[in-house]
Amino acid sequence: MKKHKIEVMIPREDIKRKVRELGELIEKDIKDSDNEVICVGLLKGSAIFMADLVQRIDHPVKMDFMSVSSYGSSMETSGVVKIIKDVDEDVEGKDIVIIEDIIDSGLTLNYVKKFLLSKGAASVKICTLLDKPYRRKAEVFVDYVGFEIPNEFVVGYGIDYAEFYRNLPYIGKVTLLD
Numbered sequence: 742m743k744k745h746k747i748e749v750m751i752p753r754e755d756i757k758r759k760v761r762e763l764g765e766l767i768e769k770d771i772k773d774s775d776n777e778v779i780c781v782g783l784l785k786g787s788a789i790f791m792a793d794l795v796q797r798i799d800h801p802v803k804m805d806f807m808s809v810s811s812y813g814s815s816m817e818t819s820g821v822v823k824i825i826k827d828v829d830e831d832v833e834g835k836d837i838v839i840i841e842d843i844i845d846s847g848l849t850l851n852y853v854k855k856f857l858l859s860k861g862a863a864s865v866k867i868c869t870l871l872d873k874p875y876r877r878k879a880e881v882f883v884d885y886v887g888f889e890i891p892n893e894f895v896v897g898y899g900i901d902y903a904e905f906y907r908n909l910p911y912i913g914k915v916t917l918l919d
């Protein structure tokens with residue numbers, strides 16, 4: 742890891758409020774569906790967000806996880822999305838809500854959404870806590886966005902820099918020092 746500092750970008754209280762709002766929006770959209778609803782979190786970044794968000798959805802949903810990696814220990818995407826762990830549930834005919842921590846190039850979500858639709862999901866929606874819309878390499882329609890953030894490398898609340906800082910209770914901005 743290069744020498745760096747971290748400053749607060751989104752404090753813990755703002756995240757809490759936003760998670761509550763997102764949970765209410767998702768609940769409103771899914772409560773009249775006749776299909777089973779599966780919230781699919783993308784490991785590892787979404788783990789903390791997913792855990793908090795599902796508790797704000799007052800409707801019976803299943804939880805499942807995929808592991809898809811493209812960053813490794815770097816600050817830049819490798820451009821190659823690899824599925825390391827598939828969902829356990831059969832998604833055919835189910836309504837899927839993908840829960841993601843951050844969208845940057847869009848490569849991860851573009852790939853995962855197509856993948857789940859190809860397995861026969863009835864619908865696939867996307868909920869992300871953070872959106873960095875400035876560096877898109879692939880188009881993705883995002884149904885629920887917590888915060889749009891500037892083009893900075895961020896950590897915390899599940900999001901890592903070389904696997905560290907996922908345990909920060911806020912979103913922090915990483916600045917490299919020389």
Ligand SMILES: O=P(O)(O)OC[C@H]1O[C@H](OP(=O)(O)OP(=O)(O)O)[C@H](O)[C@@H]1O
Nearest residue numbers: 784785786810811812845846847848849
């Ligand atoms: O829009 P993109 O440019 O594809 O970037 C976003 C993805 O990158 C990060 O995952 P990463 O591959 O680092 O795995 P992690 O969740 O285990 O940190 C992040 O959690 C998103 O899943």
Ligand code: HPA
Nearest residue numbers: 845893894895896900901
């Ligand atoms: O800003 C980020 N931080 C950590 N991981 C990431 N993956 C895409 N963007 C980011």
Ligand SMILES: [Mg+2]
Nearest residue numbers: 786812813901
């Ligand atoms: Mg990562």
